[in-house]
Amino acid sequence: xxxLAQIFLALDQWVARxxxxxxxxxxxxxxxxxxxxxxxxxxxxxxVDLTLxxxxxxxxxxxxxxxxxxxxxxxxAENGKVLDxxxxxxxxxxxxxxxxxxxxxFVEALVADADAVLxxxxxxxxxxxxxxxxxxxxxxxxxxxxELARKYRVDLEQFV
Amino acid sequence: xxxxxxxxxxxxxxxxxxxxxxxxxxxxxxxxxxVEPRIMELLPAVLVKKPSLLRLPKExxxxxxxxxxxxxxxxxxxxxxxVPPEQYLPWVTQVGRKGRSPSVLKSFRFRHDxxxxxARLRDSLPARSDTEVIRMALELLEASAEPVDSVI
Numbered sequence: 001x002x003x004l005a006q007i008f009l010a011l012d013q014w015v016a017r018x019x020x021x022x023x024x025x026x027x028x029x030x031x032x033x034x035x036x037x038x039x040x041x042x043x044x045x046x047x048v049d050l051t052l053x054x055x056x057x058x059x060x061x062x063x064x065x066x067x068x069x070x071x072x073x074x075x076x077a078e079n080g081k082v083l084d085x086x087x088x089x090x091x092x093x094x095x096x097x098x099x100x101x102x103x104x105x106f107v108e109a110l111v112a113d114a115d116a117v118l119x120x121x122x123x124x125x126x127x128x129x130x131x132x133x134x135x136x137x138x139x140x141x142x143x144x145x146x147e148l149a150r151k152y153r154v155d156l157e158q159f160v
Numbered sequence: 161x162x163x164x165x166x167x168x169x170x171x172x173x174x175x176x177x178x179x180x181x182x183x184x185x186x187x188x189x190x191x192x193x194x195v196e197p198r199i200m201e202l203l204p205a206v207l208v209k210k211p212s213l214l215r216l217p218k219e220x221x222x223x224x225x226x227x228x229x230x231x232x233x234x235x236x237x238x239x240x241x242x243v244p245p246e247q248y249l250p251w252v253t254q255v256g257r258k259g260r261s262p263s264v265l266k267s268f269r270f271r272h273d274x275x276x277x278x279a280r281l282r283d284s285l286p287a288r289s290d291t292e293v294i295r296m297a298l299e300l301l302e303a304s305a306e307p308v309d310s311v312i
Contacts, residue, residue, distance in 0.1 A: 044173070053161070053172040055198050056254065080168040082254055127242070128197040 004045055005102045005109070007075045008035065012104030014071050019106070033064035034108045035072070036098050038090050038120070042112040045101055050135055056080055059087035092120050093148055115141075119148045126158060133159045161192055161199065163213050169202055169255065183215040186224070193241065202255065204240050204248045208232060209256030234264045263291075 019029040037045060039059035044052055058081050062069060073083045098110035118136055121129040136145070137159055149156055164170040166179035193200030206213050207224065208231045220228070223240065230237040231252060237245040270278070278290050287293045 044171075051172075051174055053170055053174065053196050053198055055170060055202065055251075056168070057250075085250075128201075131195070 003079055004037065004041065007072075007079060007081075008102035008107050008109040009104060010075050011068070011072050012102070012107040014075075015068060015106040018067075030065055030068055030106065032106045032108070033062060033068055034110065035064065036061040037101065037109065037111045038087065038092060038117060039084075042117050043114055045111045046099070046114045048114045049139065050132060052132070057082045057084040057087075059084045059090050061088055061090075090120065091124055092116055093152060095148060095151075115145045115148060118145060119152060119154060122149070122154045122156070122159070123152055130159060161196060163189075164199065164202065164206075167210070167213060169206070170198060183213060185215045186217060186220070189214055190221075190224075190241070197243070200241055200243050201248050202251055204228070204231060204237075204243075205251035205255040209252060232264065 015030050015033075021027075022029045037058065037060050040052060040054040041058050043050065044054060058076060060083065062072070064072065069083070076083055092112060093116050096116035097113040099113060100108075101111045102109040118129075118133060118141075122133045126133070133156075137156065146156075148154075161170060161172065161174075162178050162180040163182070163184045165172065165177060166181055189199065189203060189206075193203055204227045207216075207228050223238070226238060227240045229235065231249075237249060239245065240248055278293055281287065281293045281297075282290060285293060285296060287296060
């Protein structure tokens with residue numbers, strides 16, 4: 001996932017070009033957008049010391065306009081990835097911290113912090129992520145992870 | 161997993177997994193799916209859209225044959241070894257030829273003049289086959305049809 005920031009850079013450049021064209025033609029320009037990367041790719045981007053396997057789909061919250069989303073989908077497809085159409089439905093804890101991945105003129109990309117992603121996985125898709133959560137617990141999960149688990153009533157017993 | 165890595169269906173940071181080109185036995189893939197659920201999630205789509213990744217036995221396990229039949233024929237899809245259809249179906253359009261779901265065989269009886277009309281349309285339209293003429297006609301019909309609830 002080294003190229004994720006590159007993809008957002010390319011998206012930023014595309015929006016910039018389209019906005020120059022739109023202004024020249026007297027059309028409305030695209031607004032700036034913020035994309036928050038979630039799920040497995042957020043763990044990957046965070047460089048966590050865990051065994052990760054990911055499919056091609058990228059879960060993200062984005063406040064982009066339709067055409068910008070379309071261009072992001074095209075850029076992801078060029079890199080063998082798919083924007084998960086249900087990515088915006090992913091549940092994340094309210095305490096999720098989003099760390100910068102790319103900051104451009106029109107596009108800001110952030111990644112969800114690993115503890116929040118793992119809590120989301122443990123609560124909403126425990127079976128699918130059993131090995132991942134078990135490994136995290138075995139390696140010594142953070143204090144924050146346990147706090148979030150307590151708050152959101154995640155049954156950690158099922159992973160041990 | 162190596163076969164799926166080679167095809168770009170999965171990425172992993174597990175060291176020592178070598179991308180491999182040779183088809184893998186279905187049994188091995190099914191076993192790997194019990195270790196890594198994402199493999200199980202991809203398997204129905206691979207079985208239908210890119211079976212060349214796998215070495216299929218002469219007789220398929222019943223649930224494998226069932227899920228393949230359901231996808232191919234547009235029938236209600238069952239859960240596949242613990243993976244619900246809403247998790248594996250999205251991959252059907254992503255694996256193999258992108259954006260395409262498998263075509264379904266349907267047979268119709270046409271009158272002779274319908275067959276002639278179809279042939280005329282195939283020649284006059286940018287259509288490569290009779291199926292494409294019918295597909296274009298269906299799309300046109302759907303686009304021109306008024307939704308029922310908008311009729312007062």
